[in-house]
Amino acid sequence: MSTTKVSTTLTEELVVEAKTRVGERGFSRYLDLALARQLQFDRLGDLERELEREFGPIPSTARRQVDEMEWPS
């Protein structure tokens, strides 16, 4: 994948915290991953709405069954 340089304005406290965690050199990668994660979150939200238009709401029995599943942590 190609990369691009951007100039943007970020919240100072967040930048400091992120750089403390991953260092100066890891910052771009960290930001990139955060963006990838947020974009997936938004795309899956779009998909959920499309599926709801197509198939109707998620049946309450299915929702209950999934919510009661014990997921690993």
Added chain:
Amino acid sequence: MAELTPRTGRLVLDSGGISAIAAGNGIARAALERARREGWLVVIPAPVLTEVHTGRRDHAHLDRVVNAVDMLIETTPDRAKRAGELRSKSGVLDVVDAIVVAEAIAWPPALVMTSEPADIRALIEAAEATGDVKVIAV
């Protein structure tokens, strides 16, 4: 993209999981929604595409799911070898299923959404990872 999730759980989709979401399956949709709500990252091991992609137009509904996820994991040689070990130990012959489980156990905790729960569970048991990786049967 494996390094994307050192601190978070991943929901791994196999071709059955992708098909179930595309077909509007209630359990698949509810699990996807819960995963999103709880911050799980959704991933597809790239070899799964061999079972999804036909080159014809009839897979457009599956592409919609693949494109929304857009986090494909490329198989490294180490992961392929691990899949081979699990395949041999479990007796499950399907190569793609073995790769799916090898990816799931690599970054626990993980969930596998599949329409082949028996095979996937056998592979997870072969990896002795039943506490870290759960199956969502659709």
